[in-house]
Amino acid sequence: MTTTLHRAPSLLTRKQKQAGLASSAALLLGVVLTGCAGSAQASSSAVQASGSTTVAPVASDAAEALKGQGLKITVATQGGSAGGISQLGSKQIQVALSSKPLSDEDRKTYPNTDFVPTQIGADAVGIIITKEVADGGVKNLTKEQVKGLFEGTITNWKQVGGPDLNVFVYDKEPGRGTREVLDKFVYGKGKPPLPPQSANYAVVGGNLETRNKLESTRGSIAPLSTGFIEGRDGLVAVPLDGVAPTLENVASSKYPMTRPLFMITDGQPKGAVKQYIDYLLSPEGQKLLPVHGYLTRQQMGL
Amino acid sequence: MWGWVYTGMFSVVLVLAVLIGYLGTGIASGDVDWLNLVSDPSWSPVNGAFGALAMIYGSAVVCVLALLLAVPVGWSAAIALSEYLPPRFARPLRLSVELLAAVPSIVYGLIGIMVIRPFVSMLGGVPGGDSLLAAGIVLAVMIMPTIVAVSVDALSAVPARYREAAYSLGLTRREVVRSVLLPQARAGMRAGVLLGLARGLGEAIAVFMVIGRADGRLPGAPGVFFSSLVRPGQTLTTKLAGPEPMLAGTSGPYFAALCALGIILLLLVAAATVWGTRKSSNRPAKRGLRGHRAAARMRIPRDRLTTALRMAALALPGALLLGMLGILLTRGGSALNPAFWFSPSTGAAGGGVRDQILGTLLLLATTALIALPLGYAAGVLIGTRATGKTARVLETLTVAIGGTPTILLGLAGYVLFSSAMGWGRSWLAGAIVLVPVVVPVIALTTAGRIRSMPPEITESALALGLTRAQYIRSVVIPYTWPATLTGLLLGLARAAGETAPLIFTATVFFGAPALPTGIVNAPVQALPTHIFTLSQDSGAPEAITQAWGSALVLVLITAVLLSLAVALRNRFEGARRWTT
Numbered sequence: 001m002t003t004t005l006h007r008a009p010s011l012l013t014r015k016q017k018q019a020g021l022a023s024s025a026a027l028l029l030g031v032v033l034t035g036c037a038g039s040a041q042a043s044s045s046a047v048q049a050s051g052s053t054t055v056a057p058v059a060s061d062a063a064e065a066l067k068g069q070g071l072k073i074t075v076a077t078q079g080g081s082a083g084g085i086s087q088l089g090s091k092q093i094q095v096a097l098s099s100k101p102l103s104d105e106d107r108k109t110y111p112n113t114d115f116v117p118t119q120i121g122a123d124a125v126g127i128i129i130t131k132e133v134a135d136g137g138v139k140n141l142t143k144e145q146v147k148g149l150f151e152g153t154i155t156n157w158k159q160v161g162g163p164d165l166n167v168f169v170y171d172k173e174p175g176r177g178t179r180e181v182l183d184k185f186v187y188g189k190g191k192p193p194l195p196p197q198s199a200n201y202a203v204v205g206g207n208l209e210t211r212n213k214l215e216s217t218r219g220s221i222a223p224l225s226t227g228f229i230e231g232r233d234g235l236v237a238v239p240l241d242g243v244a245p246t247l248e249n250v251a252s253s254k255y256p257m258t259r260p261l262f263m264i265t266d267g268q269p270k271g272a273v274k275q276y277i278d279y280l281l282s283p284e285g286q287k288l289l290p291v292h293g294y295l296t297r298q299q300m301g302l
Numbered sequence: 303m304w305g306w307v308y309t310g311m312f313s314v315v316l317v318l319a320v321l322i323g324y325l326g327t328g329i330a331s332g333d334v335d336w337l338n339l340v341s342d343p344s345w346s347p348v349n350g351a352f353g354a355l356a357m358i359y360g361s362a363v364v365c366v367l368a369l370l371l372a373v374p375v376g377w378s379a380a381i382a383l384s385e386y387l388p389p390r391f392a393r394p395l396r397l398s399v400e401l402l403a404a405v406p407s408i409v410y411g412l413i414g415i416m417v418i419r420p421f422v423s424m425l426g427g428v429p430g431g432d433s434l435l436a437a438g439i440v441l442a443v444m445i446m447p448t449i450v451a452v453s454v455d456a457l458s459a460v461p462a463r464y465r466e467a468a469y470s471l472g473l474t475r476r477e478v479v480r481s482v483l484l485p486q487a488r489a490g491m492r493a494g495v496l497l498g499l500a501r502g503l504g505e506a507i508a509v510f511m512v513i514g515r516a517d518g519r520l521p522g523a524p525g526v527f528f529s530s531l532v533r534p535g536q537t538l539t540t541k542l543a544g545p546e547p548m549l550a551g552t553s554g555p556y557f558a559a560l561c562a563l564g565i566i567l568l569l570l571v572a573a574a575t576v577w578g579t580r581k582s583s584n585r586p587a588k589r590g591l592r593g594h595r596a597a598a599r600m601r602i603p604r605d606r607l608t609t610a611l612r613m614a615a616l617a618l619p620g621a622l623l624l625g626m627l628g629i630l631l632t633r634g635g636s637a638l639n640p641a642f643w644f645s646p647s648t649g650a651a652g653g654g655v656r657d658q659i660l661g662t663l664l665l666l667a668t669t670a671l672i673a674l675p676l677g678y679a680a681g682v683l684i685g686t687r688a689t690g691k692t693a694r695v696l697e698t699l700t701v702a703i704g705g706t707p708t709i710l711l712g713l714a715g716y717v718l719f720s721s722a723m724g725w726g727r728s729w730l731a732g733a734i735v736l737v738p739v740v741v742p743v744i745a746l747t748t749a750g751r752i753r754s755m756p757p758e759i760t761e762s763a764l765a766l767g768l769t770r771a772q773y774i775r776s777v778v779i780p781y782t783w784p785a786t787l788t789g790l791l792l793g794l795a796r797a798a799g800e801t802a803p804l805i806f807t808a809t810v811f812f813g814a815p816a817l818p819t820g821i822v823n824a825p826v827q828a829l830p831t832h833i834f835t836l837s838q839d840s841g842a843p844e845a846i847t848q849a850w851g852s853a854l855v856l857v858l859i860t861a862v863l864l865s866l867a868v869a870l871r872n873r874f875e876g877a878r879r880w881t882t
Contacts, residue, residue, distance in 0.1 A: 046815070048726055048823055060812045074825055076727070076810035079548035086548055092726040092823075109551060168429045173515065174347065175549045194346045195517045199526075202432050202514035202534035205545070209838050217429040 046072030047272050051084020051097035052177050053077045053206035054123060054225045055261050059097050061288045062280050071272055077206060082175030088266060089113045094273050096264040099123065099177030099225070117262040118269070120280045121289040122300045124245040125181045125257040126226040126237030128214055133221075134236040136163030141238050143256075147186045149221055152196025157219060168200040170213055170222035176205070181259045182223040185240075211235070223257075227293025251299050261294065311683045311696060313676045314745065317703055317711075317738040324714040325568070328561025331553035339562055343520045347546070352559035354538070356518045358566065360434060361537040364509065365502045367438025368445060373495055376449030378615030380491070381479055383450065384457040386612060395616075396454060397868065398623050403447035404792075404864055405626070406799020408830045409853045411508035412837045413626065414440040416633075416846070419512055426532030432514030435531045440508050445498035446619060452497060456490020457483060474605035496578025497705075504571045504707030506539035506802040507830075511838055515540055538567045542709050543802050552717055564710050575705035576698055633847070634854030642851055646816065647827075652844065655852050657816040661729070661826030662859065664817065665808065666794050668733035669740055673793065676737070677744025678786055684745060685752030697749070704742030711735050712803030720807055727825035729818050732808025736800060740793030747789030751782045784870050791867035795860045801830040811835045829856040 049059050056077050063073035075097075079086070084096035089110030102115050127146055129138060138160055141149070148154035149167055157165045172179035183192045195201065204210045207228045214220050215234050226245050229235040237245050240256055249255040269277045279285045286296045335352070342353025383392055383399070418439050423431030460483050468478040484491075514534020521530040541563060550556040636642045645654035684696050712735055719731035759781070763773045809831040818824035829852050836849035 046813070046823065048810075048825075050810070056812075063813050072813070072815060074727075074810045074813035076812070076825070078805060079545040083545050083548040086551065087726075090552075090721045091724060092720055166429070171516075173545055175545045191348055194344050194349065194351065197519065197522070199519075199530065199533045200429070201516050201519075202430060203516050203536075205838070208842075213430065213432075219429060 046074055047095060047276055048074050048076075048093040049084075049095040049097055049263075049276075050076040050078060050087050050093045052081040052099040052261075053208070054081075054099040054177060054227075055097035055120075055263070057292045058120070058261075058280070058288050058294065059095075059263075061291070062276065062285055065284075065288075066276060066279055069275075071275060073272075073276060080173070080175045080205070081177035081180075085115075085264065086110075088115070088264060091266070094265065095276065096262075098262040098264050099259055100180045101260065101262070102264065114267045115264055116266070116268055117264045118277050118281070119260045119262055119297065119302065120277075121261045121286070121297060122250065122295040123259055123261055123293075124226045124237075124250045124255055124295075125178050125223050125259060126229065126245050127182075127221065127240060127257075128211075128224045128226075128229055128235050129221050129238050130214065130217075130219065131234050131236055133157050133162050133165065133219060134238065136165070138162040138238060140240075140242055142241055143186060146182075146240065150182070150186070150196075151193065152198030152201060155198060155200065165219040166200055168202075168217050168220040169196075169198070170202055170204045170210060170217070170220055171195065172210070172223060173203050173205050177259065178207070178223050178225060181257050185257050225293070230293045247295070247299070250295055251301070260300075308683065309676075309679060311680045314680045314700055314703055314738075314741055317741075318699065318706075320718065321568070321706065321710060321714050324717055325561045325564045325710075328553075329558050329565065332555035332558030334555075334558050334562045336562070339559065340566075343518050345517045345541075347550070347556045347559075350555070352555065353518075354541075354559075354563055354566070356520055357536050357538045357541050357563065359520055360513070360535040361503060361539070361567075361570075363434050363531070363535070364437045364441060364513070364537055365499060367435065367531070368441035368502050369495065369499060371439065371442035372446040372449055372498065375615045375618050376446045376494070376498075377453055377491060378612045379446075379619055380450045380453035380457060380494075381483075382612035382616035384454050385475065385479055385483065386609065387616075395620065396451075399447050399450045399454070399619060401861065401864060402619065402623055402626075403451055404795050404860055406801075406830060406856055406860060407444060407505055407508040408799055408801045408833050409626075409630075409857060410440055410444045411511040412833055412849060412853050413443075413629065414508060414512040415837050417629070422532055426529075428532045430514065430534070432512060432534045433532045434513065434535045436512040437509045437535075437537070438531075440512055441502045441505060443622060444505065444508060445502050446622075448498045448501060449494045450619060452494030453487070453491040456487040456494070459490065460486040474601050476605040476608040477601070479608075493578045496574045500571050500574040500578065500705045503567065503574060504539065504705065504709070506543040506707065506709040507834060509537055510540045510543045511834075513537065513540055515544060538563050538570075539707060539709055542567070542713060543805075547713050547716070547806070552721060564713065567707055568710060571705055571707055572702050575702055579698070579701045630850065630854045630857060634850035634852075636847055636851035637854035637858070643855065647848075652848075655829065655832065655848075655855060657814070658827045658829045658832045658852065659855060659859075660816050661809070661814070661828040662798060662830070662856070664729060664826060665733050665736060665804070665828060666798060668730065669736040669797055670790060670794055672734065673737045673740040673744060674786075674790055677741040677789065677793075678748055680741065680745035681748025681782075681786065681789075682752065685749035697746070700742045700745050703738050704746075706738065708735075708739060708800050709802040711738055712806040715803060716806040725821065726823040727808055727810060728821055729808050729824055729826045730821045732804050732826070732828075735803040735807050736797040739797045739800060740790065743793035743796070744786060744789035747792070748782055748786045751785035752778075755781055784873055788867045788870045791863045791870070795863040795867070798860050798863065799830055799856065801834050804828055804831050805834065829859075 056075055060075045063075055066073060081098040081100050084098055085106050087093045088096035102117055107115060127141060136157065138157060141160065145160050150169060154160060155167055157163050157167060204213055207225055210222050210224045211228050214222050226237045229237060243249050243255050245255045250258050263277050265273055289296045339352060339354050340358065341355055343356040344351045344353045383395055414436060418436050419431035422433050422436045464482050465478060468482045515536050516534040517536055519535050521527045547560055550560050642654040643659060644656050646656045647653040680700065684693050715731055715735035719725045720727060725731050759777055763777050808825060809828045810825045814825045814827045818826055833849050833852045836845045
């Protein structure tokens, strides 16, 4: 009986060989097709844009508007601004959306990429607190107070003149443009310290997620683009060192956490990419910025 | 002669080789201070600090919490299902449990955000609710069906004559279970727990959505341990699913440290998988009839109490299933409207999910096309080497690949296809990354079926003088294809809900065409990533409605694949009766 069991498999071989040939042929064909498709697609494929969740809504609206002209543009936000820059550096995308300026380090990391940033507008990062805290007496925060809050040394709102309520910090994950603007405001050129060991500290990613969690958490604070809290009654952008993130203060760069918004390309934009960026710079495209609470190039005096 | 069969198996091994190669070269590209990695809790790439203790601790706490919640309930429910319920109730219930085990983890993540996070926030009186505890609960709900399903199998494998003998001795049901069934089924039930543990350790997205992702957090003192459970944390998988693999580039100490995390994760999951699936049937149950001390008193009341407890435990998964279905149906009602299925999405959260459905189906179909020949070939090889030690090694390898954390497959695919080969985001890269999820399931079901071929069939075929080709065509293929297809469908049902690998290799949130026109830079949209982005990023009611609707569609697609698999399985049970 056992011998039969062992012989049975050997009987399988011929059919298997045929099927094997067939499947290898299919696989080979697949590989060849892949290669062809690859070379054929390189020129005519859609424009890939990825990066900052701050820039993404404007980028998506512009892409939607250009659909009518036959332009295919995809927008993703994996990894935030730094994710976009690193994907552009490794030639995976054609346009990086960034809510932070390029650093020398970025250029050093990707020496083969000729980063060309185009500013499409500007935005202010607010230190966002809940209405309950603002109404409770927190009408202004100094740089030192912001530092204390995000480093976990200030743990109750009454330490900064607010209600007796625990502080809950939502920090942005590394690589997010928003987070770098906060770091620059608080630490200047210095390096930010390790994340605090405080218990009331969580990490968030995109802007919508941040807003969602701010709204659902009592006593919370987070850095967030002020454009994202327009029309949200529960959230307040607190003035910093006495300067509120109003339109005038941002336009004059008096507000300390003002930041430019960029579309970054490898070399001067060409073809569909140029069409895309030109549209954003055109009067029509610029109208998209205020829709999301951002400032146009004109407002910034560019 | 065996060329293509070996190619099949080789492809399975290749997956592991690529994965280990990717992680290995990563580690080699920058010095990894392993001692520091496993002993230091501070992780700060900006400052060059790479200590992963907090992530290891987070993984451990979350998994222990999940097991503490899921194992007692799962085991009791399994006992109730197999020993207390009459077959006409047990059968449909068992099917429901198997369905629960196949619900995509992204759906559990969504339920985690909408239901469990607020629950923890209320329970602990803490803001937010993102916490280790929430992650533990989500994982417990996720792995419980696996534990129940495997334990039920182990219990029903105990021969009926054991039960009959025990009952005829006058033992109560509780005593029969305790002294006869459990010693026999213990190995199998333990395997269920380990498989659940492996799934929990490797799960990325469901945990990512509810854990809060705060780095470097260890409870400073034993006293604050319990309060730290309701606070945010980070696990090995959430670190890898976050933005950091994209920021780390492809060499240097940062990338090396992330790859080292991947190695630790892979080793933990592989250990749990291999330990859970090792052959334990040929070892005698170590402790046979363990003494039942003081059993004489209160036997009947104790029996009744246990019955009540076990039935209650069974009611829990049942309630979970009903609850989940209820939430999905009420919140995801938009999915019941045909327009939702057949219209494209508009803006961020409007319209339907046509493109996402098409993208998901495209990914599944491509995965199936690649995985079917490879899985079948690997299955033939394992099945026909049933007696050899090699077969056991191959089988273990296959199981290990099946249990590989998919986030690692995604990252390897990201580095290999998207970066090195310059594909960018590509649907084909996504499909290829899903292949290792499906191949092991096909291979194992096929191998099992080939092994169960009764020798008489072969003997009569030979006696009738069939040629090899005739023998294959009329005997072997009819005998194995239902099992192969069942395996394929089960594997696809699992692949349908994968999120983490697709985020890195294949999908975008906005602007991808319904069907890609090429391969390079040709992303698609898919249901799992759609749900992920919507539920994670936005508190807007229309986005949440859209997320629930998409979740219901995804569950329905998975359910269709599973029902087909079950129908096929029933059919091939019939085939077996016909052949013997």
